[in-house]
Amino acid sequence: MLDIRRISTNRWWNKKKNWGLFIFLSFLFFVRISKGSLYKDFYYLISKPFWPGQYQREVLTKSVEQEFLIRLKQLEKDNKRLREILSLQRLSDSESISANVISRKTGSFWRQIILNKGAKDGVEIGSFVVGPGGLLGRVENTSLFTSTVRLLTSPESKVGVWVERIQMHGLLVGSGNDYPKVIFYNKDIDIKVGDFVLSSPASTLLPPNIPIGIIQSVDEEFKAKKTANILLLGKPQAIDWVQILKVEI
Amino acid sequence: MGKYFKKKISLISFLFIPIVYFWDPNWLEFLGVQPYWPLFWLLPWSMIYGSFNGLIIGLFLGLILDSLSLDSSFTQIPGLVLCGIWFGKLSISNNIFVGHFRFGLICSIASFFCGSLYFFQALIKYWTSDNLVLYLPSIKNIFAQVFITGLLAPLICSLLFRLFQKSKGRDKLISFIDE
Numbered sequence: 307m308l309d310i311r312r313i314s315t316n317r318w319w320n321k322k323k324n325w326g327l328f329i330f331l332s333f334l335f336f337v338r339i340s341k342g343s344l345y346k347d348f349y350y351l352i353s354k355p356f357w358p359g360q361y362q363r364e365v366l367t368k369s370v371e372q373e374f375l376i377r378l379k380q381l382e383k384d385n386k387r388l389r390e391i392l393s394l395q396r397l398s399d400s401e402s403i404s405a406n407v408i409s410r411k412t413g414s415f416w417r418q419i420i421l422n423k424g425a426k427d428g429v430e431i432g433s434f435v436v437g438p439g440g441l442l443g444r445v446e447n448t449s450l451f452t453s454t455v456r457l458l459t460s461p462e463s464k465v466g467v468w469v470e471r472i473q474m475h476g477l478l479v480g481s482g483n484d485y486p487k488v489i490f491y492n493k494d495i496d497i498k499v500g501d502f503v504l505s506s507p508a509s510t511l512l513p514p515n516i517p518i519g520i521i522q523s524v525d526e527e528f529k530a531k532k533t534a535n536i537l538l539l540g541k542p543q544a545i546d547w548v549q550i551l552k553v554e555i
Numbered sequence: 556m557g558k559y560f561k562k563k564i565s566l567i568s569f570l571f572i573p574i575v576y577f578w579d580p581n582w583l584e585f586l587g588v589q590p591y592w593p594l595f596w597l598l599p600w601s602m603i604y605g606s607f608n609g610l611i612i613g614l615f616l617g618l619i620l621d622s623l624s625l626d627s628s629f630t631q632i633p634g635l636v637l638c639g640i641w642f643g644k645l646s647i648s649n650n651i652f653v654g655h656f657r658f659g660l661i662c663s664i665a666s667f668f669c670g671s672l673y674f675f676q677a678l679i680k681y682w683t684s685d686n687l688v689l690y691l692p693s694i695k696n697i698f699a700q701v702f703i704t705g706l707l708a709p710l711i712c713s714l715l716f717r718l719f720q721k722s723k724g725r726d727k728l729i730s731f732i733d734e
Contacts, residue, residue: 330566334615342623345573352574409577413588414696415673416624420577446625456625461677461693482677482693484587543587 343449350408350422350451357406357422357546385515403427403550405435408452412543415482417460419443419542421453421550429453429550432511437548439539440517441465441505445550453550457542458518459486466506467518472496475506478518478536484543485522490532497524497534513551564722565600568715572596572616573623583707588699590707591666593620593635598642598662598708599716603723606643613639629676634669641665647716655709662712663705670697 318324337344405421412419423429425448433445435455443463447454456463463480467488474495476488488503501521507514519536572593579589593616601609616639617632624631645661647654674693 334618338618338622340622342573342619345577345619345623349574349577353578409579411579411589411624413584413586414700415629415670415677415693418625454625460625462625462628482696485692543581 340449341447346420346449346452346454347424349420350424353408354422357408403429405429405453405548405550407542407546407548410542412457412459412484415461417457417463417480417482417542418446419455419457419548421445421455421548422451423550424448424451424453426450430552433550433552434512434516435548435550436516437540437542437545439541439545440519441512442540442542442545442548444511455548458538459484459542465512465518466509468504468506468508468515469497469521470502470504471498472501475508476503476534478503485535485537486519487525488521488534488536490534491530493530493532495532497521497532499523503536565719568596568718569600569612569616573619576620576623583703585703585706586695586699588696588703590704591662591669591700593631594638594662594665594669594704595708595711596715597635597639598658598665598712599719601639601642602645602647602716603719604643606640609639609641609643610636611639613637628680629673631669631673634665634672638665638669655713658712658716659705659708662708663701666704667697667701670700 403423405423407419408422409420411417419435419442421429421435429445429448431445431448433453435442435445441458443455443457443460445453446456458465458478458480459482460480461482463478463486465478467476467478468474469476469488472495474490474492474497476490478486478488480486490497499521503518503521505512505514505516505518517539519538521534522537523535525533525535575592583589597609597613597616600612604612613635614632617630617635620631620635642661642665645657674697677693
């Protein structure tokens with residue numbers, strides 16, 4: 307009788323330590339499977355009191371002159387009408403989603419921001435994110451309350467761009483610092499410092515003609531290619547409010 | 556409650572590493588680069604619990620941090636695992652000044668090691684493409700991270716080391732091998 311009791315108390319499930327370890331491993335497994343959704347949603351809840359207030363948003367809105375806005379809207383209307391005639395890709399007619407940046411990793415290798423709008427608010431993977439200045443990146447991951455945006459400066463980011471002055475396409479590649487590079491697969495092009503870079507009209511991922519940056523310096527030619535450093539117009543390290551927009555396919 | 560918190564301080568602080576990773580305060584930046592946060596926790600923990608525990612917890616940390624970052628092609632696991640093993644073999648110095656300096660130096664070396672491993676993964680991935688040269692500016696990130704990690708390590712690591720050492724006697728739940 308004594309032996310049976312001793313064996314039964316020695317079973318692994320009777321040890322508190324093993325259960326603790328089991329719960330801990332299950333937690334890690336869950337975090338791994340859910341791609342950190344639990345953490346992102348938890349961070350959303352605890353950082354909520356510290357989000358920037360309404361005032362900051364108003365300052366940003368007021369900074370744009372009324373006259374410029376009216377003119378811009380007229381041009382957008384014209385552009386939309388012409389793109390419809392040509393059957394080209396355009397922005398979704400539905401309203402954009404305003405979101406607040408609740409976490410940012412703009413240094414080192416990991417270049418991403420987390421927004422306070424997620425699947426619950428209708429954010430979809432592949433939507434693109436613009437801030438004051440221009441394009442910031444694309445939504446790569448969503449949880450219930452948050453969405454994670456891969457920035458244009460991330461080494462994994464590759465976006466088709468268009469240089470307006472010379473009417474030339476290029477590929478914008480993040481290089482792990484604040485200045486992504488544009489690769490032009492033609493060494494004879496005449497790019498100059500100060501040229502505007504926009505999203506490519508031929509891109510299948512992004513809507514066309516969204517401002518991205520300005521050419522800051524042009525590198526030496528290398529193997530029939532020309533590369534240039536870009537100064538981004540949208541500054542993810544300083545922006546607190548962004549717009550999430552969908553691409554209509 | 557307070558007693559329980561003290562007992563489980565290492566486990567609770569482990570669960571908060573991803574929160575600090577998200578938080579990434581701007582005022583702790585150096586050249587736009589943040590310190591490599593997981594090392595601050597891994598160093599004191601591995602020094603107390605040994606190499607094997609360091610290896611396991613390095614693996615777990617890597618798994619969690621990989622889940623939180625978007626770059627699915629690269630992983631932080633090898634760097635953290637090897638650092639966990641290495642930290643476990645180190646002993647604490649009796650001299651308080653030397654001890655603090657050692658925390659800084661060890662974290663700087665480990666940050667350099669982890670950053671380089673991450674960078675080499677990018678180099679290997681883009682080895683065949685002509686775009687390899689584009690990733691060279693990332694070297695600046697590694698050195699900035701080494702500096703800021705080494706600067707903050709004496710402060711954070713020594714604090715965590717004292718906390719973990721106190722809680723060790725009370726709880727052995729998260730030790731993966733019996734000592």
